[in-house]
Amino acid sequence: MVLAALALAAAAAVAPDLEVAVQPSTGRLSVQMAVGRELPDEWTQALAAGAPVSITYRLRLYRNRRLFWDLRLASHELVVKAQRDPLTGVFSLVSEMNREILASGEADSLEEAIFWVTHPPSAELALPIRHEPLWLFVRAEFLTRYKLLVIPSTEGTSWVQKAVPESP
Amino acid sequence: MSDWRRRWQRYRRQNRVLVGLYVGLLLLTAAGFALFNRLSGLPPEELTNRLLIFLLWWFDLTLIAIVGFIILRNLLRLALERRFGFLGARFRTKLLLSYVVLSLAPTVVLFMLGASLLSKAAASWFAAPVEGMVAASVQLAEGVRQLAEARTARAAEVVARRLVEIGDEAGRVAELERLHTLLGNHLTMLYRNGVQVVELVDPRQRPMLRLPPLEDAALRSSGLRGERYAGTVVVRAWQVLPDGGVVVVGEVLPTAMIKAQGRLATSSAAYERLKLERPTITATAVLGFGGLALLVAFAAIWLGLYLSRRFTAPLLALAATARRVAEGDSLEEVPLPAEDEVGLLVDSFNAMARRLHGREEELEAAVRRLRTVLSAIRTGVLTLDAARQTVLANPAAAALLGTPELVDTPQLLEVLAVAFPRLVDTIRTSPSGFRGSLTLYPPGAARHVEVAVVALGTAEHVEGWVVALEDLTQLLRAQRQAAWSEAARRIAHQIKNPLTPIRLAAERIARQCERRSPELPAIVEQGCAAIVEHVLSMQEMVDAFARYAKFPAISRRPVRVGDLVRQLIALYAGVRPDLRIDARDDADNREVLLDPEQIRQALANLVDNAVEASPAGSVVTVRVAWEHDDVVFVVEDEGPGLPVEDPELLFQPFFSTKGRGSGVGLALVQRIASDHGGTVRLEPGRERGVRAVVRIPGVQR
Numbered sequence: 001m002v003l004a005a006l007a008l009a010a011a012a013a014v015a016p017d018l019e020v021a022v023q024p025s026t027g028r029l030s031v032q033m034a035v036g037r038e039l040p041d042e043w044t045q046a047l048a049a050g051a052p053v054s055i056t057y058r059l060r061l062y063r064n065r066r067l068f069w070d071l072r073l074a075s076h077e078l079v080v081k082a083q084r085d086p087l088t089g090v091f092s093l094v095s096e097m098n099r100e101i102l103a104s105g106e107a108d109s110l111e112e113a114i115f116w117v118t119h120p121p122s123a124e125l126a127l128p129i130r131h132e133p134l135w136l137f138v139r140a141e142f143l144t145r146y147k148l149l150v151i152p153s154t155e156g157t158s159w160v161q162k163a164v165p166e167s168p
Numbered sequence: 169m170s171d172w173r174r175r176w177q178r179y180r181r182q183n184r185v186l187v188g189l190y191v192g193l194l195l196l197t198a199a200g201f202a203l204f205n206r207l208s209g210l211p212p213e214e215l216t217n218r219l220l221i222f223l224l225w226w227f228d229l230t231l232i233a234i235v236g237f238i239i240l241r242n243l244l245r246l247a248l249e250r251r252f253g254f255l256g257a258r259f260r261t262k263l264l265l266s267y268v269v270l271s272l273a274p275t276v277v278l279f280m281l282g283a284s285l286l287s288k289a290a291a292s293w294f295a296a297p298v299e300g301m302v303a304a305s306v307q308l309a310e311g312v313r314q315l316a317e318a319r320t321a322r323a324a325e326v327v328a329r330r331l332v333e334i335g336d337e338a339g340r341v342a343e344l345e346r347l348h349t350l351l352g353n354h355l356t357m358l359y360r361n362g363v364q365v366v367e368l369v370d371p372r373q374r375p376m377l378r379l380p381p382l383e384d385a386a387l388r389s390s391g392l393r394g395e396r397y398a399g400t401v402v403v404r405a406w407q408v409l410p411d412g413g414v415v416v417v418g419e420v421l422p423t424a425m426i427k428a429q430g431r432l433a434t435s436s437a438a439y440e441r442l443k444l445e446r447p448t449i450t451a452t453a454v455l456g457f458g459g460l461a462l463l464v465a466f467a468a469i470w471l472g473l474y475l476s477r478r479f480t481a482p483l484l485a486l487a488a489t490a491r492r493v494a495e496g497d498s499l500e501e502v503p504l505p506a507e508d509e510v511g512l513l514v515d516s517f518n519a520m521a522r523r524l525h526g527r528e529e530e531l532e533a534a535v536r537r538l539r540t541v542l543s544a545i546r547t548g549v550l551t552l553d554a555a556r557q558t559v560l561a562n563p564a565a566a567a568l569l570g571t572p573e574l575v576d577t578p579q580l581l582e583v584l585a586v587a588f589p590r591l592v593d594t595i596r597t598s599p600s601g602f603r604g605s606l607t608l609y610p611p612g613a614a615r616h617v618e619v620a621v622v623a624l625g626t627a628e629h630v631e632g633w634v635v636a637l638e639d640l641t642q643l644l645r646a647q648r649q650a651a652w653s654e655a656a657r658r659i660a661h662q663i664k665n666p667l668t669p670i671r672l673a674a675e676r677i678a679r680q681c682e683r684r685s686p687e688l689p690a691i692v693e694q695g696c697a698a699i700v701e702h703v704l705s706m707q708e709m710v711d712a713f714a715r716y717a718k719f720p721a722i723s724r725r726p727v728r729v730g731d732l733v734r735q736l737i738a739l740y741a742g743v744r745p746d747l748r749i750d751a752r753d754d755a756d757n758r759e760v761l762l763d764p765e766q767i768r769q770a771l772a773n774l775v776d777n778a779v780e781a782s783p784a785g786s787v788v789t790v791r792v793a794w795e796h797d798d799v800v801f802v803v804e805d806e807g808p809g810l811p812v813e814d815p816e817l818l819f820q821p822f823f824s825t826k827g828r829g830s831g832v833g834l835a836l837v838q839r840i841a842s843d844h845g846g847t848v849r850l851e852p853g854r855e856r857g858v859r860a861v862v863r864i865p866g867v868q869r
Binding site: 042043045046049050051052053083085086087088089090143144145146149150152 | 221225283287302303306309310313394395396401426429430432433436437438439440441443444447448450451454455458
């Protein structure tokens, strides 16, 4: 029993907020993301009540320059929006990559809609020609909170760092 | 100073420039931030929120920086002013701290209360009743749709069950029409092999006329769908028949109800959106309120500083003027308008200044008069400070001493010490009231000067000293010439008196010799006796002259003056049996430095005169006593009194009222007293007789 609890605690401790899988191809990098944590209650309630909500996935590509600070090469934003039509009960889902629609869909239930937004379609990033290792930093942002009433603080996952593998 | 620097100094003081810079910077920063965020592709609402929050933050931080800068600058400035002892720094520090505390403390408390109230108010907007209404509206819309779906699905199921029971096609169509009417369907359709074979539409439901058909994929199994169409919601349910046919039943929800539900849903969604943005709204309100509080604090502090400057300016000007006056500047008026109590104070100060100006002018006039007098008189006057270190002279004193530089500027007394050491020593050591004679040796000839030293102020607090130098050289010379003339006249008189009898005696002897008178021997004897008598008288007179001329210098030694008087009186015992000579000693057995021989001689001369003048049975009293710091000898008789109107004549050498004697007795007494630094005077006795008083400054051992 104790061992099981410890195992669960360890699993919970190591379970990442955001799972990121990268797959390089020639000149491109396919990034598949999945949020592994519960979404904030107010986000879920707002979606269920028909308010437009979104999750913003921020993807930043850095060049590791060893002796200098890492140089940011590119910054991308994948926004997954969801809104429920209270009259028809259908969830409209749209995924936009850098303000361009990447995918859209509909879901008949809240669970389906949440799964859709927490498992967005894979993002395709252009990879620059490089001579140094590249780092990919990814984060999902849900909403903005305020500390001490006035200090803005974005609630989301922590930044996930992934080494970009060499293209085949 | 360069032109650009002068311009900057001028513009720097203009608030308009500062405010313009601030607003311009604010606009530029806001525009830059907005552009940056727009380029980042934020939605308009998010951009507005972020811009608003940013501006409020910018505004608040700027105000905090300004208020903090003002407070710190003034505190630092006041701390430095206090450290370097600037006038009014302590008063302004108290004022500034009072204003800061009085303005900041209520503002901070008000801001905290306001922020708490705003936060609670924002929470109350999303209270349970509102939440319930919003949830109910969502449930209502959901329920209406579900009811329509259930009704449509059941109708499709009923129609499908009846069609299964009817075998022929015509009967199925007839049954479809009957059920369409009976069930009140808005749409009833029959598909066979994907082809629509029957379509029954309620003509009142116009949206059904243009409703696009269901796709083939959806028709492969029974289903249900609600969708928005033509401003309303259309619900379609379909049932697949065993023979592959599909029955579709549809219903159009009332447009008015759908519109109402749509508005309800929109409001509900907006509410949820608002709820999601509640922290942002709260932050905006709190930041805005904070900005207002900071504005109030800024205004209060600025006003406080302005008022403190305005209040303290006249006081500081007043204090600065008073300090300048205390440091030696002339008293001046404070040029400030008089309005309030401070103005009254300034007015009073100015009135006092004017009055003191008048007094000062009067004083200056008096000083000018005094200087004129001092420059006009022939008596030399030296003025010294309380320590007798510096000296200033009037023209007569400067001329007397041969030091003209003493007239204009005070000099150290030391500069006179080389040429006039005795004078400087007298000035330094003499007590107030001292009078004495000195012989000075300025360039040229010796000057006989009478010196008087007087202290200014009181005995406890001496403010300065005045030394008067009376040049007696001319006077003494004149007096000496007069004295010599008088002495010559009296000597001639004294010599002439015996010469006449001598001449007469000699002539008588010569005449008797010519006659060969038998009485010649007797006459010669008588004549020679007279001649010898008068020659002896002349000899006595010449001896007296010699004594007076060759009077020795005094030789002081400690003497008990009481003993001295007693010894003297003892010598007169039995001189005149009909006379009593009393001695009275009030000297408390003290010793005095004086020449006892000379004093004894002087007292003997006085007692001789008293004894000679006293009638039988009278008393001659010799008394010695202390008066202040002087020893006083008094010889008093009960004789006929002073023989002349002016007693001073009696002290002149060779002056005698007795018709005998040399006339130098009292002159010697005066000389002895003078050589001891003292005086002698003759005055009438209390009842009769003469009272001779010899006062010798007491140089005690």
